[in-house]
Amino acid sequence: MSTRIIGAIIMTHGDDNGLKLPPYIAPTQLMIIPIAMHKEGVKEKALELKNKLSGLCRTGIDVSDQSPGWKFAQYEMKGVPLRLEIGPRDIENNQCVLVRRDNREKIVVGLDELETTIPKLLQAMHDAMLLAAQQRRETMTYEATSLEEIKDIADNKPGFIKAMWCGSLECEMKLKEYAGITSRCMPFTDEKLSDKCVCCEKDAEALVFWGKAY
Numbered sequence: 001m002s003t004r005i006i007g008a009i010i011m012t013h014g015d016d017n018g019l020k021l022p023p024y025i026a027p028t029q030l031m032i033i034p035i036a037m038h039k040e041g042v043k044e045k046a047l048e049l050k051n052k053l054s055g056l057c058r059t060g061i062d063v064s065d066q067s068p069g070w071k072f073a074q075y076e077m078k079g080v081p082l083r084l085e086i087g088p089r090d091i092e093n094n095q096c097v098l099v100r101r102d103n104r105e106k107i108v109v110g111l112d113e114l115e116t117t118i119p120k121l122l123q124a125m126h127d128a129m130l131l132a133a134q135q136r137r138e139t140m141t142y143e144a145t146s147l148e149e150i151k152d153i154a155d156n157k158p159g160f161i162k163a164m165w166c167g168s169l170e171c172e173m174k175l176k177e178y179a180g181i182t183s184r185c186m187p188f189t190d191e192k193l194s195d196k197c198v199c200c201e202k203d204a205e206a207l208v209f210w211g212k213a214y
Contacts, residue, residue, distance in 0.1 A: 001025075012133050019079025020101055022129050023122040030118065031080045032061040033071045035087030045091050049084065049111070056115055057122065076101060081125055082118065102129055141209070145194050147178065150210070154179040160211045164204035166197035174199055181210040 013020040023029055030053060034046040043063055050061040060080070062071050068085070075083060083099040090096050098107045098117070102125050109117050140159030144150035153161050161181065165171060175198075176182050186206050197204045 012136075013129060014079075017073075018077030020129070021079035021081060023081040023126050026079060026081050027058065028060040028075075028078075028080050029057040029122060030059045030082045030084055031071075031075045032059065032084045032086070033068060033075075034061075034063060035068055035085055035090075037063065039088050041091060042086070042088060046086055049086065049096075049114075053114065053118065057118060072099075082121060084114075100125060143193055144198055145196075147199060150175070150181070150198055151179040154181050154210075154212065158212075160184060160209045162191075162193060162207060162209055163198035164192070164194050164196060165206055165208045166200055166202045167205040168197075168200070171197055171199035175210065179210075181212055184209040184211045 009021065009025070010019060013022065032046050032050055032053075034042045037043050037046070046061055046063065050059055053059045062075075064071075066074075072083065079101060081101050083101070085097040085099065094111050095108055096111060096114070098109050098121065099105070100107075100121065107117075107121070137160070140157075142153045142157055142159060142161050144153055144161050144163045150161055150163055165183070172183060186208055191207045192204075193207060195204060196202065
């Protein structure tokens with residue numbers, strides 16, 4: 001995985017609390033945190049769950065002396081998709097609490113249901129994060145058909161700009177100098193905003209996504 005991809009993941013999914021990693025690329029998908037670990041049977045039950053769930057997903061456990069609140073913040077910052085909390089009362093009720101990193105939803109789950117619930121939650125998180133990223137990309141992508149329009153968007157609206165291009169390096173360099181943007185990619189679909197290049201107004205060859213480099 002390149003540093004560019006890592007940067008894209010952080011910018012796309014991160015929030016004020018740190019990373020928010022898509023479940024299928026997260027090094028640890030589930031972090032088990034014992035609550036009131038000093039009480040009899042809590043640590044043992046947490047370790048039992050770790051062994052049970054390790055074959056289901058990439059599972060970690062924190063049995064350090066740090067407080068539960070510190071651990072919650074630590075693994076939220078690291079972007080671990082799911083957190084499993086278990087304490088004495090949970091053990092009595094044969095249940096635990098699962099917390100989603102993407103929306104912080106807390107779900108009480110029976111211990112006998114974990115092997116069916118966890119994969120469903122990971123998939124639901126994947127789908128929700130993908131949809132949110134796609135919607136954000138769409139709302140921050142604009143269309144331009146003139147030099148004045150493309151500069152106005154570049155100066156005032158962060159995101160991508162769709163505009164037609166004639167294929168010449170001269171026009172690409174002019175757009176970089178005039179509006180501070182460079183070509184990002186060309187879509188696979190044959191989309192067309194106009195027949196003319198946004199820069200020189202000659203016949204256009206392709207639609208290009210333009211944007212500022214940071």
